[in-house]
């Protein structure tokens with residue numbers, strides 16, 4: 312449990328290794344053991360010190376670091392934990408939305424301070440303002456981090472199969488082009504911890520919705536692989552697409568998995584440091 316006051320971001324280390332996704336670099340996270348339970352995407356932190364990208368995890372406390380706000384019931388500790396996360400990041404604002412597996416993306420400019428819920432449901436956020444930390448809640452779905460370093464703009468998406476099939480990623484790259492002048496050729500796309508292509512068994516209707524060939528029975532699908540294809544199709548260079556090595560279900564046990572029977576949620580965050 313994290314009490315009040317400024318808390319330190321825990322130690323972290325991510326390095327690139329060969330991926331199970333052919334041609335894609337993998338970023339491997341290490342477990343944090345103090346402060347707000349968090350992994351940071353340190354590869355981006357090294358290259359772009361003005362960017363903060365990460366994801367919370369359960370932590371080592373017997374009371375897991377659950378940030379679920381919309382569950383039934385929501386976690387009673389969640390509002391205080393969101394404030395702790397904001398304090399730990401040293402950002403002025405953290406923004407989130409009720410997520411509904413669709414493709415609406417909210418542009419945040421000139422938002423107020425503190426923990427703030429966007430008006431209306433949304434499955435993505437973008438900003439070019441410093442001090443505004445974007446947040447999506449996940450527990451198997453893919454947190455998709457987008458960074459345009461030239462425009463100093465970021466976007467963060469909640470990618471479940473429905474949103475991916477509905478064109479969430481293309482909608483984001485198009486929106487970034489309109490709002491920040493982003494060319495997909497200079498965009499970085501990182502797919503964070505999510506259920507992996509061996510664990511996520513789905514019916515034929517999901518393969519069909521994703522436009523993929525699949526067997527006429529339940530079989531595993533790789534959402535991050537499907538997203539990588541979409542990123543390439545949108546014009547993002549292969550070398551600019553990275554994938555986390557962590558699976559929420561068969562990984563280190565530190566992440567919540569909906570398929571694994573957990574009702575708790577972790578939160579992915581991305582922003583331009585104040």
Ligand SMILES: [Zn+2]
Pocket residue numbers: 506507508509510511558559560561562
């Ligand atoms: Zn897995």
